[in-house]
Amino acid sequence: MRLLFITTVVAVITVAAVAFSVDHAIGKRAKEFVLLDQYEKEWSWTKNCKGRPTVMVLSDWKGSDYTAAWTDPLVARFKDRVQFVALADVSMAPGFLEGYLRSRFRDAYKTPILLDFEGEIFEYYKFVSGVPNVLFIDASGTVRLHTWGKGSNESVNSLIENISKIL
Numbered sequence: 001m002r003l004l005f006i007t008t009v010v011a012v013i014t015v016a017a018v019a020f021s022v023d024h025a026i027g028k029r030a031k032e033f034v035l036l037d038q039y040e041k042e043w044s045w046t047k048n049c050k051g052r053p054t055v056m057v058l059s060d061w062k063g064s065d066y067t068a069a070w071t072d073p074l075v076a077r078f079k080d081r082v083q084f085v086a087l088a089d090v091s092m093a094p095g096f097l098e099g100y101l102r103s104r105f106r107d108a109y110k111t112p113i114l115l116d117f118e119g120e121i122f123e124y125y126k127f128v129s130g131v132p133n134v135l136f137i138d139a140s141g142t143v144r145l146h147t148w149g150k151g152s153n154e155s156v157n158s159l160i161e162n163i164s165k166i167l
Helices: 002-025 064-078 095-108 120-124 153-166
Strands: 034-036 042-044 054-059 083-089 114-116 133-137 143-148
Touching: 034 114, 054 064, 064 083, 064 153, 083 120, 095 114, 114 120, 133 153, 143 153
Parallel strands: 054 083, 083 114
Antiparallel strands: 034 042, 054 133, 133 143
16 A cells, blocks of 8 residues: 555556646746858847747647748737747757758758757757647747647647736
8 A cells, every 4th residue: 555655646646746736838038049041041049039028839840730820820920029049959960961951951942941950949848749849939039928739729729828928
């Protein structure tokens, strides 16, 4: 009986630790970065985003099919009120493919996509792989919202409502 109790307690603690570890991005300060987009234009947090409310969309290749489900309604609603930044996790690609990947992104996307070849931004924000992650960073540089998923209407509308309350 005692062993069952101890096993149950350890299991509950483990599940709780995993559940609460994902949202470590909320409350964090925005990470300073300098990245190049697919056109080799340099972007930095300080130059392009600091002091402005920002919606940051992070995606790996598995989640890229779902980014428009988030970005289209968010841009339609907030395009004049927030800065939008899209980042792609390309850290798994070998360095010799960097030029090839940039050209593929140029062919596929007209809007700037910042390419994170080191994966540092994704690691910092506790990226959930396989789906887009959307962060709202307020004008003071604090992550206020972090959500992820395929972009169901319910999830997107909830995020829009929460961003509206903050703005």
